[in-house]
Every structure is written in structure tokens, then in C-alpha cells.
Amino acid sequence: MTAPGSAPLPRDAFVDWLKREGASRYHDHHRYHVLMHEGKLTKLQLQQWVLNRYYYQTRIPIKDAIILSKSDDPAFRRMWIHRILDHDGEKEGEGGLALWLRLAEGVGLDVEEVASCRSVLPGVRFACDNYVQFVQERSLLEAVASSLTEAFAPDIMSKRILAWEKHYPWVSPEMLGYFRARVTRARADSEEAIEWIAARATTYERQEACVAALIRKTEILWHLLDCVYTAYVEPGWGPGGGRA
Amino acid sequence: MTAPGSAPLPRDAFVDWLKREGASRYHDHHRYHVLMHEGKLTKLQLQQWVLNRYYYQTRIPIKDAIILSKSDDPAFRRMWIHRILDHDGEKEGEGGLALWLRLAEGVGLDVEEVASCRSVLPGVRFACDNYVQFVQERSLLEAVASSLTEAFAPDIMSKRILAWEKHYPWVSPEMLGYFRARVTRARADSEEAIEWIAARATTYERQEACVAALIRKTEILWHLLDCVYTAYVEPGWGPGGGRA
Numbered sequence: 274m275t276a277p278g279s280a281p282l283p284r285d286a287f288v289d290w291l292k293r294e295g296a297s298r299y300h301d302h303h304r305y306h307v308l309m310h311e312g313k314l315t316k317l318q319l320q321q322w323v324l325n326r327y328y329y330q331t332r333i334p335i336k337d338a339i340i341l342s343k344s345d346d347p348a349f350r351r352m353w354i355h356r357i358l359d360h361d362g363e364k365e366g367e368g369g370l371a372l373w374l375r376l377a378e379g380v381g382l383d384v385e386e387v388a389s390c391r392s393v394l395p396g397v398r399f400a401c402d403n404y405v406q407f408v409q410e411r412s413l414l415e416a417v418a419s420s421l422t423e424a425f426a427p428d429i430m431s432k433r434i435l436a437w438e439k440h441y442p443w444v445s446p447e448m449l450g451y452f453r454a455r456v457t458r459a460r461a462d463s464e465e466a467i468e469w470i471a472a473r474a475t476t477y478e479r480q481e482a483c484v485a486a487l488i489r490k491t492e493i494l495w496h497l498l499d500c501v502y503t504a505y506v507e508p509g510w511g512p513g514g515g516r517a
Numbered sequence: 518m519t520a521p522g523s524a525p526l527p528r529d530a531f532v533d534w535l536k537r538e539g540a541s542r543y544h545d546h547h548r549y550h551v552l553m554h555e556g557k558l559t560k561l562q563l564q565q566w567v568l569n570r571y572y573y574q575t576r577i578p579i580k581d582a583i584i585l586s587k588s589d590d591p592a593f594r595r596m597w598i599h600r601i602l603d604h605d606g607e608k609e610g611e612g613g614l615a616l617w618l619r620l621a622e623g624v625g626l627d628v629e630e631v632a633s634c635r636s637v638l639p640g641v642r643f644a645c646d647n648y649v650q651f652v653q654e655r656s657l658l659e660a661v662a663s664s665l666t667e668a669f670a671p672d673i674m675s676k677r678i679l680a681w682e683k684h685y686p687w688v689s690p691e692m693l694g695y696f697r698a699r700v701t702r703a704r705a706d707s708e709e710a711i712e713w714i715a716a717r718a719t720t721y722e723r724q725e726a727c728v729a730a731l732i733r734k735t736e737i738l739w740h741l742l743d744c745v746y747t748a749y750v751e752p753g754w755g756p757g758g759g760r761a
Contacts, residue, residue, distance in 0.1 A: 331589065334585070334591070334594060335585075335586050335588075335589070336586075338582050338583070338585035338586035338594070339582070339583075339586045341578070341579075341582035341585070341586075341601065342579050342580075342582035342583045342585075342586060344579075345575065345579070347578070347604075347605040347606070347612065347614055347615075348609065350578060350582070350601065350605050351605050351606070351607070351608065351609075354598070354601060354602065354605070357585065357594065357598060358598065360591075361591040361594050361595050361598070362591070362595070363595070364595065365592065365595075368591065370591055371591075
């Protein structure tokens with residue numbers, strides 16, 4: 274794009290830039306997702322995706338609490354806090370984390386093992402922890418920009434529900450509640466975040482930092498799938514790369 | 518007390534230790550509070566307490582969001598998140614921060630100036646920022662323990678309402694909503710936190726760290742009043758110590 278020191282892009286051009294970079298790098302293009310949506314994952318491969326992705330899910334309310342803590346503005350915090358409530362729920366057994374554990378149960382995993390995160394692949398842990406650290410270290414603007422992968426989630430969720438119902442009929446449709454809940458929430462959340470960012474990325478350098486933050490986030494999600502692919506598809510040596 | 522390496526104190530002895538250290542060091546003993554409750558503060562002195570203390574108030578949801586971000590446990594986060602909502606409110610104009618700004622209006626301050634925090638004394642800022650940094654750097658247990666000054670808040674709030682109604686009748690009683698709201702909330706919050714801490718401070722070293730965290734917090738609150746006292750009571754040179 275333009276060199277640093279340039280004038281900021283107009284709002285729509287900036288949002289297009291974000292969406293173009295995000296859409297082209299989003300993990301729906303990853304071969305693990307392609308296999309999943311074509312119904313070509315084995316039960317073990319589907320399970321291991323659910324198990325490993327749960328660690329990512331557990332990091333979401335943590336990074337959202339860090340984002341809250343970076344803001345001085347009660348209005349921003351009021352806008353953002355529901356993300357934590359969405360994942361944690363109002364009481365035991367509610368919220369996105371509990372829905373993900375129901376999904377784990379639905380694919381035949383030991384829920385306690387999933388909840389403990391003890392079988393998560395090391396590389397998945399590194400990538401997810403890097404996300405939390407990124408949000409901790411960077412500006413509020415960059416931290417919020419890194420959340421924008423959500424803008425691409427509704428489509429993948431809708432496709433996923435259809436694909437799972439068709440290809441993995443042994444998973445009870447009622448276990449797919451997490452995906453259904455995210456379709457509308459991810460759309461609303463990302464639109465809110467895009468407006469907030471567009472109003473604050475008032476220099477070219479800030480716009481560039483937002484795009485870089487979103488790219489970093491797509492790398493994190495992508496790496497998660499790389500790790501699961503390497504362990505369970507090709508070469509498929511499992512955790513520890515055959516050492517285990 | 519006992520030397521490090523000792524066995525942990527029984528639950529009640531540990532809670533007594535916390536309460537003893539907290540009660541003896543709590544800022545209700547500070548001469549600024551004594552003057553306030555005896556009706557001996559001038560309008561300017563009362564105003565400056567409200568203005569400077571507002572900076573402390575603005576740090577509360579930030580440190581509570583940091584505390585949230587330090588926990589892996591959705592049940593803990595569900596317990597803690599309402600503290601942020603209590604200060605920020607569900608919508609504009611609600612919550613503890615908005616109530617404090619009403620108080621500022623009630624004592625005749627320019628609300629916009631108070632909300633900007635631009636006239637806060639440097640030492641007050643240092644102390645409050647130190648609190649946020651402490652919570653950021655220390656363990657979750659210590660961060661929660663530092664919140665226990667709330668256990669002593671209900672009494673001081675009740676006394677404060679009576680004292681203000683008696684001595685500062687020019688402040689409309691309806692502006693004292695913050696103090697009234699805190700009487701019951703601070704009691705419930707601190708009891709919840711004490712139980713959580715008592716169940717987790719399972720070694721003598723951890724109990725000692727909790728007591729140290731609470732002491733640090735009392736020092737922060739105390740220093741805030743020291744700064745306001747020095748600037749506005751004795752020597753009373755105002756912000757900048759006469760340089761301004």
C-alpha cells in the first residue's frame with residue numbers, strides 16, 4: 274500500500290483494506306477446515322480440533338478482560354464487557370465456554386479432559402498465549418483490531434452447521450449451540466468494533482498498525498490448524514510428533 | 518507473627534489477622550477523614566477530596582478488569598465481573614463513576630474538569646497508578662487480597678452520610694448516592710472475597726502475601742489523603758506546593 278507518513282485512507286478504503294487482508298488470510302481457507310467442511314475428517318480428527326480449539330476459547334474472556342483494563346472510557350467498557358459475559362455466562366453451565374464443552378461431549382470427548390486443557394498441543398498453546406500477550410503489550414486500538422477476525426466468523430459458522438449436520442450426523446445437532454450463537458453475536462460484535470476502530474485510526478500509521486494486528490491474529494488462528502493438521506492428518510504422528 | 522516456613526494459620530486466625538491489619542491502617546483514621554467527619558473541612562477542602570478521589574474511582578474498573586484477566590476460572594470471573602458493571606453502569610449516567618460525578622456536582626465542582634482528571638495531584642496519581650501496577654504484577658490471590666479494604670468501607674460510608682448531612686448541609690443529600698450504594702455492595706463484595714482468599718491461602722507464605730497486599734492497599738489510600746492534606750490543609754500550598 275502507501276508508504277508510512279502518508280495521509281490516512283478514507284474510512285471506507287481503510288475498512289476495505291482490513292476486510293481484504295482478513296478475508297484472504299482467514300482460517301476458513303485452511304486445509305483442515307476444508308477437510309472438515311467436506312466431511313473428510315475422521316472422528317479423532319474432529320475431536321482433536323474441538324479439544325485444541327477449546328484452549329483458544331478459554332483465552333477469549335482473558336484477552337477481553339485485558340482489553341477492558343486498557344480502556345479509561347466507561348462507554349467503551351460497557352460496549353465490550355458483554356463479550357466476557359457471553360463466554361462465561363451468567364451462571365454455571367451457561368455461556369460460550371459451557372457450550373463448547375457440550376460440543377466436546379457431542380463429539381465423544383471426555384469433558385473433564387478437555388476442560389483441563391492438559392492434552393492441548395504445545396504449538397496451539399504457544400499461538401493462543403501469543404494472542405493474549407499481543408493484546409497485553411499493544412495499544413488498545415491494536416488489541417481491538419486483532420478481534421476483527423470475528424467479522425469473518427458468521428459465514429464460516431453457518432457453513433459449519435450445515436456441513437456438520439450433513440457429514441457428521443453422529444454429532445447431535447443440539448450440541449452445535451456454540452456455532453449457532455456466534456452467527457449473530459460475531460456479526461454484531463465485529464460491526465461495533467469496526468466502527469470504533471475506524472473512528473480512531475486517524476493516521477496512516479494507526480491504520481497500518483490495525484491491519485498488522487488483524488494479520489497477526491489470522492496467523493494465530495492459522496497456526497492452530499497447522500498444529501492440529503500436522504499432529505492428526507499429515508504426517509499424523511499425534512502429539513509429540515511420534516515421541517509420545 | 519510466626520516465621521516464614523511455619524504452618525498456615527487456621528482460617529479464622531488468618532481472617533482475624535487480615536482484619537486487624539486492615540482495620541488499624543484503614544484511612545478512616547487519617548486526619549483528613551477525621552476533619553471531614555467532624556465537619557471541619559472547608560468547601561475547597563471537601564471539593565479537592567472529591568476531585569482527587571475520583572481518580573482513584575476511575576482506576577477501580579481497570580484494576581478489576583486486570584483481576585478478571587488473571588483468572589482462568591469462569592466461576593471466579595462470574596463472581597467478579599459485577600464489580601466492573603457496578604462502577605461503569607449498564608448505560609450512560611449509571612454506575613459508581615456517574616454517581617461520583619454527581620457528588621462532584623453536588624459539592625459545586627465543574628464536572629467536566631473532574632471527569633478529565635487533569636487537576637489531580639501528582640502524588641495521588643502515583644499512588645493510584647501504583648495500585649493498578651501492583652494488581653498487574655502480583656498473583657491473583659494478592660490482587661484479590663488488595664481489594665479487602667472494602668471490608669472496612671461500610672462503616673465509614675454510613676458515618677460519612679450522617680456527617681455530611683449534619684455538617685455540610687449545602688450538599689444535597691441526593692448527591693450522596695455513591696456512599697449509600699457502597700454500604701451494602703462493599704459488605705457483600707468483601708465477604709465474598711474473604712471466603713475466596715481464605716480457601717486459597719493454604720500456606721503461611723500465601724497468607725503473609727495476602728496480608729502484605731492488604732497493607733500495601735491501605736498505604737495507597739492513606740497516601741492519597743496525605744497528598745490532599747499537604748496541598749489543601751497543612752501547609753496548604755495547593756497543587757505544585759506553591760510553585761503553581
